[in-house]
Amino acid sequence: MADVYLDNNATTRVDDEVVQAMLPFFTEQFGNPSSLHSFGNQVGLALKKARQSVQKLLGAEHDSEIIFTSCGTESDSTAILSALKAQPERKTVITTVVEHPAVLSLCDYLASEGYTVHKLPVDKKGRLDLDHYASLLDDDVAVVSVMWANNETGTLFPVEEMARMADEAGIMFHTDAVQAVGKVPIDLKNSAIHMLSLSGHKLHAPKGVGVLYLRRGTRFRPLLRGGHQERGRRAGTENAASIIAMGVAAERALEFMEHENTEVKRLRDKLEAGILAVVPHAFVTGDPDNRLPNTANIAFEYIEGEAILLLLNKVGIAASSGSACTSGSLEPSHVMRAMDIPYTAAHGTVRFSLSRYTTEEEIDRVIAAVPPIVAQLRKLSPYWSGSGPVEDPGKAFAPVYG
Amino acid sequence: MWDYSEKVKEHFYNPKNAGAVDGANAIGDVGSLSCGDALRLTLKVDPETDVILDAGFQTFGCGSAIASSSALTEMVKGLTLDDALKISNQDIADFLDGLPPEKMHCSVMGREALQAAVANYRGEELEDDHEEGALICKCFAIDEVMVRDTIRANKLSTVEDVTNYTKAGGGCSACHEGIERVLTEELAARGEVFVAAPTKAKKKKAAPVVAAEPAPAPVTEAPVAPPKMSNLQRIRRIETVLAAIRPTLQRDNGDVELIDVDGKNIYVKLTGACTGCQMASMTLGGIQQRLIEELGEFVKVIPVSAAAHAQMEV
Numbered sequence: 174m175a176d177v178y179l180d181n182n183a184t185t186r187v188d189d190e191v192v193q194a195m196l197p198f199f200t201e202q203f204g205n206p207s208s209l210h211s212f213g214n215q216v217g218l219a220l221k222k223a224r225q226s227v228q229k230l231l232g233a234e235h236d237s238e239i240i241f242t243s244c245g246t247e248s249d250s251t252a253i254l255s256a257l258k259a260q261p262e263r264k265t266v267i268t269t270v271v272e273h274p275a276v277l278s279l280c281d282y283l284a285s286e287g288y289t290v291h292k293l294p295v296d297k298k299g300r301l302d303l304d305h306y307a308s309l310l311d312d313d314v315a316v317v318s319v320m321w322a323n324n325e326t327g328t329l330f331p332v333e334e335m336a337r338m339a340d341e342a343g344i345m346f347h348t349d350a351v352q353a354v355g356k357v358p359i360d361l362k363n364s365a366i367h368m369l370s371l372s373g374h375k376l377h378a379p380k381g382v383g384v385l386y387l388r389r390g391t392r393f394r395p396l397l398r399g400g401h402q403e404r405g406r407r408a409g410t411e412n413a414a415s416i417i418a419m420g421v422a423a424e425r426a427l428e429f430m431e432h433e434n435t436e437v438k439r440l441r442d443k444l445e446a447g448i449l450a451v452v453p454h455a456f457v458t459g460d461p462d463n464r465l466p467n468t469a470n471i472a473f474e475y476i477e478g479e480a481i482l483l484l485l486n487k488v489g490i491a492a493s494s495g496s497a498c499t500s501g502s503l504e505p506s507h508v509m510r511a512m513d514i515p516y517t518a519a520h521g522t523v524r525f526s527l528s529r530y531t532t533e534e535e536i537d538r539v540i541a542a543v544p545p546i547v548a549q550l551r552k553l554s555p556y557w558s559g560s561g562p563v564e565d566p567g568k569a570f571a572p573v574y575g
Numbered sequence: 576m577w578d579y580s581e582k583v584k585e586h587f588y589n590p591k592n593a594g595a596v597d598g599a600n601a602i603g604d605v606g607s608l609s610c611g612d613a614l615r616l617t618l619k620v621d622p623e624t625d626v627i628l629d630a631g632f633q634t635f636g637c638g639s640a641i642a643s644s645s646a647l648t649e650m651v652k653g654l655t656l657d658d659a660l661k662i663s664n665q666d667i668a669d670f671l672d673g674l675p676p677e678k679m680h681c682s683v684m685g686r687e688a689l690q691a692a693v694a695n696y697r698g699e700e701l702e703d704d705h706e707e708g709a710l711i712c713k714c715f716a717i718d719e720v721m722v723r724d725t726i727r728a729n730k731l732s733t734v735e736d737v738t739n740y741t742k743a744g745g746g747c748s749a750c751h752e753g754i755e756r757v758l759t760e761e762l763a764a765r766g767e768v769f770v771a772a773p774t775k776a777k778k779k780k781a782a783p784v785v786a787a788e789p790a791p792a793p794v795t796e797a798p799v800a801p802p803k804m805s806n807l808q809r810i811r812r813i814e815t816v817l818a819a820i821r822p823t824l825q826r827d828n829g830d831v832e833l834i835d836v837d838g839k840n841i842y843v844k845l846t847g848a849c850t851g852c853q854m855a856s857m858t859l860g861g862i863q864q865r866l867i868e869e870l871g872e873f874v875k876v877i878p879v880s881a882a883a884h885a886q887m888e889v
Contacts, residue, residue: 477611479637483587496611496637504709505611520611520635553593553641555604555615555633572604572613 176489177535181375182324182352182468182526183493187418188377194421195379198414206411207402216413223420227384230423231369232360240385240403241416245351245372246275248385249318251396251407252347252368253279256316257288258394260345263315265289267306269330270511271299276318276349277507289313298460299328299512306335310342317346321353321369325495325508325524326459327468329357333364340365345391351375355426356433356465367391373415377528378422382415429529437527438466440536444525445469447540452547454562458514458522467527470495472509472518473547475556481523484546490539495522517556580672583642590641592648596631603692606684612636614644616688618651620696625656632688639671639678646670647685656693662686663828676716711753714746719757726761729819733772734758739861740823809870810836816869817843820862831862834879841866842879 178186198219204212206220221236228236242248253266253276268280270292277292284290291309293301301319310317317339321332336346347368353359354369355376361369368391373382387393387406399408449455454474473481478494485492495506496519504510509519525539551557555570563570579587599617606613613636619629630648634641646667651659664682668674674682694701708719725731725740734754738744744754759769804812810833817831824830824847834842843862863876 475635477636477640480587480641483638487588516608516611517635520608553590553633554635555613556635570604570613570615572606572608 174489176491177538178491179525179527179531179535179539180491180493181528181531182327182524184374184380185377185528186530187374187379188422188425190425191378191418191421195414195418198417206413207400216411219417219420220411220413223416223423226420226423230354230359230427231371231386232358232362233386234362235389237404238361238387238389240387240407241411241419242383242385242407243381243412244383245273245349245370245375246383247396248370248372248383249273249275249347249349250279251385252370252387253283253316253318254396255392255394256345256347256368257283259392260315263313265291265311265313265315267291267293267309267314267317267319269293269295269301269319271295271323271325271508272318272320273324273349273351275351276320280318293319295511297512297514299323299326299458299508300460300463301330301335303331303335303338307338310339310344312343314339314342314344317344319346319348321348321350322357322465322468323459323508324352325506325522326470326512327352327465327526328459329353329463329465332366336365336367340367352465352468355423355430356467358430361386361388373419373422376422376426378419379415382412382419384419432529434466437529437531440531440533441467441469441525441527443533444527444536444539445471447536448543451540451544453560455547456518458509458512469525469527471523471525472514473521473523474518475554475562476521476547476550478521478523480550481521481546484549485523485542488542488546490542493524493526495524496520577639577675577678579638579642579675582646582670582672583639583674586642586645586671587638590632590645592629592631592645592652593633594631595633596629599629599631601692601696603688603690603695605687605691606636608635612640612681612684614640614684614688616644616647616685616692618692618696620656627651627654627656627659636681636684637678639674639681640684642671643667643674643681643685644688647689651689656696659689660693662689665828676713677710679716711757712741712743712746712750714750715742717741717743719753722754722757723761725823726758728822730765732758732762732767732769735772735864739865740820742858745861804870806836812869813841813866816865817862820865824858829858831858839872839874841874841876843876844879 198216202215204216206213206217224236224239227239233239242251266280266283266288268276268290280290293306295301317335319330319332319335322329332348339346345367346365348366349370350359351370351372352375354371367388369386371384374380393406395406395408397408402408402411445457448471452473456472458470458472478496482492482494495509505516505519506522509522556562596617596619599619601618601620603616615633617631618627621628630652632644632648634644650662650667650670664686667682667685668679691701711717711719711722722737722741722743726737729740731737731740734744734751737754737758744751755769755771762769813836814833817833821831829845829847832844832846834844845858859876859878863874866874866876
């Protein structure tokens, strides 16, 4: 029996059509797109086509607004650092507490360099307070960077509205849309978003290629200077094969957009309902009414996530966890902590993320596999006794250290 | 995913002695919910002989926490309490054929649970000396609290110092940024400013030798020549340096002993856990570096094995 892959927010299988499209660019059409001769010229035309496919997926007005990069992280760094470089008189960045480390670590670094960083808090469902956000929009803010969808819970932020608010205040708005692109329809030309980051490998393209969308007219300072590639906005020889793959992946993502929001969503809902119907003391984290169609993040109380993953892995099911142990840190996921999920549950969160390749059979298998694993681990837990948590867990088990 | 040994997997998938022991008369609760690890160890001890008749565990934690708990219960059964207390966290890790550095704290938790259970049985108060911070050096599993405490206790001011005292930063060097950050904060706290070591691609192995043969230098830059030490003064100085390093080695259950001084050659013996430790050569390098700095001359630290030592004394 093949293994079940429910970790598509981490990375995805490369689409077969995508692989076929990129292969000739390793051996037959290996030219440098900057070259004048026919070897290079062919590649240049293929890149143009890929750029237009991405433009279409994002609903961008011009294909020159698409800049290919090496990954989502590079796009994030380029966007935020560009905004600061281009507006040296502005020293403040606004972001959220639940961003991906690609943005959060950079912002922490900027704070240590003397910039002011406002991290918008979230409520228990992972939602932002827009009145609070509005109160922070002043002339010192160089850029607002807010993720479109959260990678752990799938919760969607109202980035289009937030971008409008920033734009009206004359502030650049960047969104890390790595998890959203390909899963939710995006129409940038009718938005006020100035910059957007995406990553190829989250939408069935290979790893090592990303995109920065840069609205025409947005002041920009490149991160990498050198050759004239990407109109001088991202120097370095193009990763031609992967960019071409990215283009095809973008086309395929548009084709599957409806499937993602109907069939994938149905399977996700079935998985969630199936598990929650049988496993007590478990709940969905984030905002269930406003999230990506493919993501289910479930907290299993009184047990630890890594242990769950190891046992799932043993029966051929791949998922991921926000537990401290899976990352090697001592704190559980910053996203769970930000939502004020109690430690007894935060360590036991498991993220199931589906894709267009997920089948009904696979979901049935996972629904059957999860309850006994949770029961097995609870049997070992000092917070669990018989068929429920011990009475007053905080008192019944009070460790000496800690 | 973690690189767990087969033994860890075995104890995780099929844990031994899971659940509380009936009629337990020694209970040790340790861990911290915020860290995602908590363990209750229950023992049944024969009041006549102090022998552990049965052991059980309940663990909230990851794969290696559960495996460490299971291993611990297997290890202590049949031992007297005193013998059981001799089990170190390294013994637990060894029993499991090793743990990844990020997971060594799981074995520490096992040892702490044992101490707590014995204290509970004997009606003693247990001193809580446990503190753990985020991991800084992944090569040697050194956390921030350890780095910070060592910097404070020994007034360290360079990354190299930190490596010599704690091993942190002695491997891949990727954590040097983190160590510099802690140093900057700690130095600021004592009113000093962190100054980074000069950029150099090659380790300055040859530099001290050059210093030993001072070239004629402009008068203004001429360093004050270290006053010539008598042999006795010199040996005392060496002893002082070793005494300063000793607590760091003892923390890892090791030690160092001065055997002989012969010109530039300083013979030492590494004992305890230092014997056969893969880190021994690095530890020696650290000791040598400290001695060179303290004595202001180039010296060579030479390890002496027990056998060679005996021979030398003959």
